[in-house]
Amino acid sequence: MPGEIDDHGVAAFSKRTRQREAVLSSLADHPGFVSAQTLHARLRQAGIRIGLTTVYRTLHALSEAGLLDVIRQTRTPGHLFAARPTTEHQHYLVCRRCRRSVTITSRAVEQWATQLGHQHHFTDVDHIIELSGICHHCTPTPRHGPARA
């Protein structure tokens, strides 16, 4: 069968549908983190007919399958999703303002986390590391005027 579209290696679904293609495609194109709602809006703006529910369900299935990374920020409600760039466990440094993110790979921290689990007799240890800050693009330029502390 010549000329097939990349399956994205998804075994999380048993049927191939237009909307699931769209979700994967959008996620692949946009490297940053998105909320389900934002993704939904993005898809609709792209002319794709898809329901919010489906977006949620697809996102959920994908992260279950380990194809997505999910993060939550302490003050911001909801989850943020991003396609997992590699098969390796990664973390991100996300800009709180523009949401631009930098991928972090640190075997040291992975090991630290795992070892820590063993030390405390925990099994099935999982870790979530969320780094956030203000990137240089968003750094409030030190200007003159009504200064604040």
Add this chain to the structure above:
Amino acid sequence: MPGEIDDHGVAAFSKRTRQREAVLSSLADHPGFVSAQTLHARLRQAGIRIGLTTVYRTLHALSEAGLLDVIRQTRTPGHLFAARPTTEHQHYLVCRRCRRSVTITSRAVEQWATQLGHQHHFTDVDHIIELSGICHHCTPTPRHGPARA
């Protein structure tokens, strides 16, 4: 313009009330993490008359003041709060089943996070590290010793 009083510290409250005492007291007594709702129930069961709203507001104020640690788990909705044991930044290894938690202090990771921010030109870098697993009390298969090598 008026001289603003920049209050960074522990001036979260200006009045002392019965319910606030109770929240702080309960938090101090129970070392683990609690959800606002659970804390509320706990307080009521202790015979304290307090509204859920107040619990939320108090918890919020306390964490703003840096007196509490707040974590969120990926699948579990809501936040979990715990009194900050020391003034140092700490992390926790939380059992996903019984919620028992172990306090982790690692300057190495703190530095790693901070340095990472600098490397990527991020300012105001903050990090959230959540470790979870199944503690030995809750291990599904009550075997002796870690079977993994």
Add this chain to the structure above:
DNA sequence: ATAGATGCAAACGATTTGCAGTCTG
């Protein structure tokens, strides 16, 4: 044909807010 996928609307659960009444400094 048939199990899986979709989507709308309603349900949900956690958290917030409007507002009137209460209490502390």
Add this chain to the structure above:
DNA sequence: CAGACTGCAAATCGTTTGCATCTAT
């Protein structure tokens, strides 16, 4: 007394679920 605090109810908000319909295989 004034402003801070409280609490109920209603409003939000992100997410999930019921259910009837559609569709890929």
